[in-house]
Amino acid sequence: MELPDTVKIPIEQIKEQDIIGVDVGINKLAVLTDGIEVKEIDNPKLIAKYEKGIKTLQKQLSRTKKHSYNRNKIRKKLAKKQRKLANARKDNLHKASNQIVESGNIIVFEDLNVQGMVQNHNLAKSISDSSWSKLIDMCVYKAENAGKYIEFVNPRNTSQLCSRCGAVVKKDLSVRIHSCNNCGLVMDRDLNAALNIRERYIRHVWNSVKMPVDVLTSTHLNEQAGTMKQEEII
Numbered sequence: 001m002e003l004p005d006t007v008k009i010p011i012e013q014i015k016e017q018d019i020i021g022v023d024v025g026i027n028k029l030a031v032l033t034d035g036i037e038v039k040e041i042d043n044p045k046l047i048a049k050y051e052k053g054i055k056t057l058q059k060q061l062s063r064t065k066k067h068s069y070n071r072n073k074i075r076k077k078l079a080k081k082q083r084k085l086a087n088a089r090k091d092n093l094h095k096a097s098n099q100i101v102e103s104g105n106i107i108v109f110e111d112l113n114v115q116g117m118v119q120n121h122n123l124a125k126s127i128s129d130s131s132w133s134k135l136i137d138m139c140v141y142k143a144e145n146a147g148k149y150i151e152f153v154n155p156r157n158t159s160q161l162c163s164r165c166g167a168v169v170k171k172d173l174s175v176r177i178h179s180c181n182n183c184g185l186v187m188d189r190d191l192n193a194a195l196n197i198r199e200r201y202i203r204h205v206w207n208s209v210k211m212p213v214d215v216l217t218s219t220h221l222n223e224q225a226g227t228m229k230q231e232e233i234i
Contacts, residue, residue: 018104027043165183
């Protein structure tokens with residue numbers, strides 16, 4: 001017997017405080033906010049935990065003779081270590097996606113070009129370790145099963161704009177605090193971005209809630225706002 005499709009909560013019945021802005025990152029896996037309360041999800045940085053052991057085994061493997069007993073033994077150890085890394089990452093992503101989906105009825109992410117971002121060799125390992133794409137994919141199907149919404153907005157300048165006054169506050173990736181000379185706001189860079197993500201959705205979509213939600217897709221927003229440089233996203 002087929003199970004009935006999950007009935008989504010009518011969007012016009014969702015309150016504004018149930019809209020959650022989510023900024024995914026490297027120092028913290030995700031920062032989410034409803035505009036008042038803030039949740040931070042730690043990034044366990046699992047590659048750093050397992051990398052030394054994996055590299056040691058890879059070097060040992062390269063020095064063994066093909067088809068030898070010792071090579072087969074090391075190969076099995078390496079595979080076991082790699083499985084532990086994969087399982088630890090999957091477990092962490094499941095826990096993180098559960099927290100995110102449980103936090104509200106509309107969860108808003110940036111429409112990131114992760115494939116393009118990993119071309120930056122300075123960021124590739126950290127982005128792969130954080131597994132942003134897998135995290136968002138998990139949130140999408142869990143939200144679908146819960147009758148909730150995952151929405152995407154253009155990522156342009158979400159880290160650079162002041163979430164209080166809208167002034168552009170340029171900062172490099174190494175600068176983790178947002179400090180606005182215009183209005184005096186000082187806060188965590190990732191929280192500032194999460195607030196901007198949430199506000200961008202409210203401004204472009206929520207205020208037009210009587211329109212069908214899919215009228216203002218992330219593609220439409222991208223056409224309006226343009227493309228953002230990789231270093232401005234995180």
